[in-house]
Amino acid sequence: MDIMIIHRQDDVIHFLVEGIDVAFANALRRTMLTRVPAMAIDEVLVLENTSVMYDEILAHRLGLIPLITDLESYNLPQDCDCEGKGCSLCQCTLTLEKESGSEDVVVYSGDLVSQDPKVNPSTGEIPLVKLAPNQRLIIEAYARLGTGLENAKFQPVSTVAYKYVPIVEVDKDKCTKCEACVEVCPKKIFVIDKDTLATQNTLDCTMCELCVQECEPGAITIGSKNDAFLFKVESSGALAPEAIVENAADTLKKRIRVSLDFVGKL
Amino acid sequence: MKPRVIEQERYELKIEFQEEDHGFCNLLRKTLLEEPAVEFAGYNIDHPLLASPIVTVRTKKSSKRQAKVVLREALEKMLARTEEFRKDVNQAVSDYSVD
Ligand SMILES: [Zn+2]
Numbered sequence: 001m002d003i004m005i006i007h008r009q010d011d012v013i014h015f016l017v018e019g020i021d022v023a024f025a026n027a028l029r030r031t032m033l034t035r036v037p038a039m040a041i042d043e044v045l046v047l048e049n050t051s052v053m054y055d056e057i058l059a060h061r062l063g064l065i066p067l068i069t070d071l072e073s074y075n076l077p078q079d080c081d082c083e084g085k086g087c088s089l090c091q092c093t094l095t096l097e098k099e100s101g102s103e104d105v106v107v108y109s110g111d112l113v114s115q116d117p118k119v120n121p122s123t124g125e126i127p128l129v130k131l132a133p134n135q136r137l138i139i140e141a142y143a144r145l146g147t148g149l150e151n152a153k154f155q156p157v158s159t160v161a162y163k164y165v166p167i168v169e170v171d172k173d174k175c176t177k178c179e180a181c182v183e184v185c186p187k188k189i190f191v192i193d194k195d196t197l198a199t200q201n202t203l204d205c206t207m208c209e210l211c212v213q214e215c216e217p218g219a220i221t222i223g224s225k226n227d228a229f230l231f232k233v234e235s236s237g238a239l240a241p242e243a244i245v246e247n248a249a250d251t252l253k254k255r256i257r258v259s260l261d262f263v264g265k266l
Numbered sequence: 267m268k269p270r271v272i273e274q275e276r277y278e279l280k281i282e283f284q285e286e287d288h289g290f291c292n293l294l295r296k297t298l299l300e301e302p303a304v305e306f307a308g309y310n311i312d313h314p315l316l317a318s319p320i321v322t323v324r325t326k327k328s329s330k331r332q333a334k335v336v337l338r339e340a341l342e343k344m345l346a347r348t349e350e351f352r353k354d355v356n357q358a359v360s361d362y363s364v365d
Binding site: 002008017024028029031149256257260263 | 267269345347
């Protein structure tokens with residue numbers, strides 16, 4: 001198995017894994033989506049809401065705000081000593097107080113004040129509701145850990161996808177250097193280099209095969225490897241993207257161990 | 267993950283994996299099929315809303331390999347591969363931050 005990180009920036013990681021099959025790639029993808037825990041607001045106490053928005057819609061919007069998650073300091077409610085009733089080890093309180101004066105005010109996720117400085121909205125720029133003059137909002141919200149299995153708001157990722165590694169081949173004997181492929185390729189894979197057709201950044205190829213259609217002499221073939229995958233993991237901001245991958249591998253390991261223990265006792 | 271035996275014979279085994287999904291079961295199925303002694307390996311989810319797939323594995327009688335042994339070996343293989351992946355990811359991440 002060979003893993004190479006191609007690109008990592010802010011909340012996104014692109015990496016190449018060689019020597020795995022589709023089943024493993026998919027198990028990993030599904031684990032990242034549904035089994036890696038993340039924080040989200042799950043209970044909301046509306047003390048005052050004179051805005052035009054219903055309490056329920058507001059609560060739903062609060063639930064969808066990605067929160068920076070600290071997996072070290074919090075337990076999943078079902079694993080907590082309090083048996084899921086809610087305590088400081090499995091719950092974090094956030095409050096929101098906003099009042100508009102004589103002008104319209106937009107309430108943003110950044111207006112939430114957290115009891116724990118480590119648990120905060122991953123961005124403060126998510127608009128929640130607009131207050132007209134003299135409207136007020138006082139809210140207490142309780143965040144907890146959960147998994148995507150329960151509700152999509154607990155997913156730490158906004159995208160996890162994998163694709164096959166493309167192989168772009170040009171038959172030099174058939175190529176007439178008409179440059180039709182250079183024009184048509186949306187990812188600019190083809191370049192004319194010293195009078196011959198060359199390829200660049202082939203990992204970007206989306207396998208749309210526009211070049212194959214355009215190439216009149218039929219010099220271009222697009223294929224793919226079947227034991228290598230390009231992963232793209234985009235975090236919602238809850239966890240670092242590489243932490244999500246590592247945590248998913250750990251979670252998958254744990255599940256295999258449980259079934260191995262069971263099968264060993266048969 | 268709560269496994270439960272549905273049917274157990276020498277050459278055939280049916281296990282329900284409560285709370286599991288396609289990710290785990292398909293990986294197990296594919297890994298089981300790598301073993302030549304396996305005659306049949308598959309899983310079934312009765313209803314998409316019920317997360318309780320049933321994995322079936324049947325070995326060839328001529329191979330004299332017990333179903334539970336083959337299943338254990340497949341799970342060991344899966345564990346080794348996942349551990350390798352975990353280790354390599356860690357390595358790749360630290361290599362990348364050095365660059
Ligand atoms: Zn608790």
